[in-house]
Amino acid sequence: MAALTMYPESERLSAGERAAFNLYMISAVILFVLMMLLGVIMRMAQGTWLEVPPDLFYQFLSMHGAGMVGTMGMVTTAVMWFFLRKYVNLHLWAFVANYVLFLLGALCIIGAIFLGRYAGLWTFLYPLPTHSMGMWPNASGAWFMIGYLLIGVGMLLFYLDAAAGLIRKYGNLGRSLGVQWLFGGTIDPEHPKAVVASTMVIIANSLGILAGAVVLVMYLVGIAYPEFKLDPLVAKNLTYWFGHMYINATIYMGVIAVYELLARYSGRPYAISRPFLWSWAASTIFVIIVFPHHLLMDYAQPRWVSITGQIISYSAGFPVFLVTVWGALANIHRSGMRWTMPSRLLILSMFGWAAGILPAILDGTISINRVMHNTQWVPGHFHFYLLLGVLPMALALMYHVMGSYRNQAPNSGADRLGLPLYLLGGLVFTLAFLAAGHLSVARRMSSHLPEWVFTDQMGAAGAILVLLAMIYFAARISIGLLRGPVSGHAAHAAA
Amino acid sequence: MIAGSVAASLVLASPPARGWLESSMSAQMLLQLPLLAAIGVCSASAIPAAVRGALARWDRWGISGLLLASMTSLVWMLPRALDAAVDDVGVAAAKYATVPLLIGLPLALSWGRAGFVLRGVFLAETIATCFRLGWLYRVSPERLCSNYLLDDQQRLGDWLMVIGAALFLALMGKLLLGRFDFRTDAQAQEGRH
Ligand code: HEM
Numbered sequence: 001m002a003a004l005t006m007y008p009e010s011e012r013l014s015a016g017e018r019a020a021f022n023l024y025m026i027s028a029v030i031l032f033v034l035m036m037l038l039g040v041i042m043r044m045a046q047g048t049w050l051e052v053p054p055d056l057f058y059q060f061l062s063m064h065g066a067g068m069v070g071t072m073g074m075v076t077t078a079v080m081w082f083f084l085r086k087y088v089n090l091h092l093w094a095f096v097a098n099y100v101l102f103l104l105g106a107l108c109i110i111g112a113i114f115l116g117r118y119a120g121l122w123t124f125l126y127p128l129p130t131h132s133m134g135m136w137p138n139a140s141g142a143w144f145m146i147g148y149l150l151i152g153v154g155m156l157l158f159y160l161d162a163a164a165g166l167i168r169k170y171g172n173l174g175r176s177l178g179v180q181w182l183f184g185g186t187i188d189p190e191h192p193k194a195v196v197a198s199t200m201v202i203i204a205n206s207l208g209i210l211a212g213a214v215v216l217v218m219y220l221v222g223i224a225y226p227e228f229k230l231d232p233l234v235a236k237n238l239t240y241w242f243g244h245m246y247i248n249a250t251i252y253m254g255v256i257a258v259y260e261l262l263a264r265y266s267g268r269p270y271a272i273s274r275p276f277l278w279s280w281a282a283s284t285i286f287v288i289i290v291f292p293h294h295l296l297m298d299y300a301q302p303r304w305v306s307i308t309g310q311i312i313s314y315s316a317g318f319p320v321f322l323v324t325v326w327g328a329l330a331n332i333h334r335s336g337m338r339w340t341m342p343s344r345l346l347i348l349s350m351f352g353w354a355a356g357i358l359p360a361i362l363d364g365t366i367s368i369n370r371v372m373h374n375t376q377w378v379p380g381h382f383h384f385y386l387l388l389g390v391l392p393m394a395l396a397l398m399y400h401v402m403g404s405y406r407n408q409a410p411n412s413g414a415d416r417l418g419l420p421l422y423l424l425g426g427l428v429f430t431l432a433f434l435a436a437g438h439l440s441v442a443r444r445m446s447s448h449l450p451e452w453v454f455t456d457q458m459g460a461a462g463a464i465l466v467l468l469a470m471i472y473f474a475a476r477i478s479i480g481l482l483r484g485p486v487s488g489h490a491a492h493a494a495a
Numbered sequence: 496m497i498a499g500s501v502a503a504s505l506v507l508a509s510p511p512a513r514g515w516l517e518s519s520m521s522a523q524m525l526l527q528l529p530l531l532a533a534i535g536v537c538s539a540s541a542i543p544a545a546v547r548g549a550l551a552r553w554d555r556w557g558i559s560g561l562l563l564a565s566m567t568s569l570v571w572m573l574p575r576a577l578d579a580a581v582d583d584v585g586v587a588a589a590k591y592a593t594v595p596l597l598i599g600l601p602l603a604l605s606w607g608r609a610g611f612v613l614r615g616v617f618l619a620e621t622i623a624t625c626f627r628l629g630w631l632y633r634v635s636p637e638r639l640c641s642n643y644l645l646d647d648q649q650r651l652g653d654w655l656m657v658i659g660a661a662l663f664l665a666l667m668g669k670l671l672l673g674r675f676d677f678r679t680d681a682q683a684q685e686g687r688h
Contacts (some may be wrong), residue, residue, distance in 0.1 A: 094612065153616075156616065156619065157612060160611060160612040160615035160616065161611075161612050163615070163670065164610070164611035164612060164615075167611075167670070167675050167677075168675075168677050171675070172669075172670060172671060172672055172673055172674070172675065173670050173671050174671040174672050177671075203667075203670075206619075210619060210622065210623055210663075213619070213620075213623045214623050214626045214627055214630070217623070217627050218627060218630060218631070221627070221631060227635075227636060227637065228631065228634070228635055228636075229636075230634070
């Protein structure tokens, strides 16, 4: 079965494709290191190991939040592109245009924060990002939002190009999602899971981007025309719709690496099934309407919205999560898995996603949210599945591509040391957040009460380990990708 | 065709039609402007092939045409422009000339040349604009036009929201369940490379 060829010819990168892929991946690992450095500084500041003035702390937090979410979006887009291009016709210009617009957007955001002193964080509540009480000029808030708009336009271009490819091949997005097989019929066993997941992401994230395109421009109108006031609750709903969808989409783009690669390392086919199609179809709808779980404590919101938020939270991520983790476990059980860097990272990602989703679902429960809302429980759960779930998915692909250049999966001694360091640091770091949440430590605060500081210090210690491991991964991956195919050894002849 | 377009423009410019179509903000924006643009769309078939060919060279993938139509629409979306078109004959004449010629006509000529991605961006932006303007008109505390009252402005806001939602649902329906024929769409193929 073709899917079990470790380095299929259809995945070969032409010279142009390799340049674009390297740009994405190397930029991403460098950005991850820089954003983690900011994270470590913030955690050390909360833990009183470092002196950081509050205004600078909130600038760092704004940069870290927007930077991490944006970089995760960029790197998982590259994962989706890498695999989807095998099945449908994707244009390199759209992939590159997304990168260029991402960079322009990132420049606007960096300028808004470090030149314009913007410190209103990555998702803000109206009337922020303006009305800063003199902390930063309105123009900085405007530049920050223009940065978001540029990133959104880039993403939309890439999604539209992918949608065109899918429609050309499958007829429409319903068929590429596999809805024709939901109620019967023989499922085409060759229908790629990457196609199903990509379709879901295109539908859901385009809606999020559209919501963002509306609300961000309205914020900008508000800057130009101050008498115009937005309804704060509507603005919050749209902002969270857009932010929540964007970061969720990274999981669903990243997981394509698991679907595509796991079977090759376990040596056992990972078949598509009706429950798989059902779960993705259901999640396509649920993920669009799940964001009200961010607004459970907004009492002005009608009750039914909160209740829907809770019910949908349970059902949104769950189906895809269950079929994926179940499918992955079944796939590797007694398979004689080849334990190399890509396969270890894939398994780590399944663990991170599985373990991180539990505190997430707890927090989406109204009675628990009453206590945990806006505590560090929240960064606890999302760092869990972003740091230990989604990021390893992307790293797995990078290592896999490096393997294709030598026709051998990477597995050096340093790799074997770096990964446990990352895992150990990541666990200490995220559990410290969860423990702090348990103690009701408020999130998004530059300084903490003395009773809380030990959790901050524990978190900082874990974070330093993560940072060290990430610096190693970044160097190893950048060098490995830049070296390119080793002649005579590469699985694919150099293009 | 040209004669028909001129006749239709004259009918729309006649005092009774103008009076009625400019009696409310909603009628001006949602009836008069689209009718004028439709005249431009219908006139496209009267353009001689040689002129079309010459224009096509400046309109690769339909980008220039769609950009021109968007930019001109931007002007005629502004409340100030709608207002001035009622008060000032010069501005009214500009509206009667530019909406067919710089919105309708380029749309008709360029749509076929535009590929899937460009059409998608254009439609997404149209939907977002309906929601943005609708929102603005609904909640703006002031009258934005001196010729139209606040309730008229808010009604237009409601309409724009409804139109945005309808366009959005139609587009989603088409993408999810619709039929597409890329083969007959020669320009879309051209846009691939
Ligand atoms: C070494 C790794 C990391 C460290 C040390 C770190 C540190 C931090 C800290 C201290 C906060 C503020 C918590 C608070 O509210 O008190 C934070 C927030 C956040 N982090 Fe990280 N982080 C790391 C990795 C990541 C990764 C991989 C991502 C995602 C891709 C991420 C995304 C975020 C986001 C979205 C926020 C929320 C910002 C906000 O509340 O506005 N972080 N991080």
